[in-house]
Amino acid sequence: MTTSIQGTASQRHKAAPAVLVLEDGRIFRGRAYGAVGVTFGEAVFSTGMTGYQETLTDPSYHRQVVVMTAPHVGNTGVNDEDPESQQIWVAGYVVRDPARVPSNWRSRRSLDEELRKQGVVGISGIDTRALTRHLRERGAMRVGIFSGNALPDEGTMLAEVRQAPEMKGANLSAEVATKETYVVPAIGEKKFTVAAVDLGIKGMTPHRMAERGIEVHVLPAMASVEDIYAVQPDGVFFSNGPGDPATADHPVTVMQAVLERGTPLFGICFGNQILGRALGFGTYKLKYGHRGINQPVQDRTTGKVEVTAHNHGFAVDAPLDKVSDTPYGRAEVSHVCLNDSVVEGLQLLDRPAFSVQYHPEAAAGPHDAAYLFDRFVSLMEGQRA
């Protein structure tokens, strides 16, 4: 144990210098954390104090550099049970004060080690509170992290950041989704079959369905309507995922065909934005998004407030105060964020379809919204009755 403490401390002492450069010219200097190198992405902040493994492995974070507002990160190390996908997806990782000694009965290795193993460039030792306040004031923006002993001058780094692609207009689902269909079997007795379109799905989502007796066929992002109906689904699901929903034309068209047929439909996060578009609403980029595990959302059908996990930078532009007429019948905003009145859920009144912008699978996060998976089951039961 003593050796590992000394080892970690001396490694950190020796960590190469690192610089974080925002596209508006603001610069933070710290030390390399994880892999040494260069990375670019969209700078976003997450306020979750726990669940860093789930955050890092959520495919929706593809091409984003995540700033953790919690000052201590890595305290419980890295285990083999909590990842939400096969790899870390964040483009870069920004922490204030990494754990010197990870400690947890499930821990297999340190977070620093895992980031290095997976080639994820990070930075530590910077004022993440100041950085977060900056992003709140100026909005999410492009960022670069540069680490190593021979760094380019500031002007060169800034020019490189400004050449990196923006999140607005990015079409990324196919880069993270499965290439082949796979099946997550029902736990216990099988009651339903669901076709889940993988736009960047988190592992906990099919698991939450499997727990309810659903056999989940996870299909690639570019799956066709025929591919979906080939599995004879009782319901169709559209997952979370990275990128700008305004670019996701293929899933929108596919979803419209599902709505047309009246198959029970459920969407989470990107899936909610796809439903918004399928109904004819627009989407827009939020100034700095919602990312964390304690966002208050009101379910407008019951009036109940739930504390929920979020990870979204875009939102649906639908009217809060009226029922809308759409090509698939009447639709309404079912959930709303109590911090800023952003649309957090949609439901159709004449067809069995609904979606939420946040994460009822709760990985990580509170379980307040688990009832939404039961609502999906009720829709499928209703269709059979």
Ligand SMILES: NC(=O)CC[C@H](N)C(=O)O
């Ligand atoms: N978690 C998600 O599905 C995110 C959806 C979309 N990429 C956004 O940022 O809003």
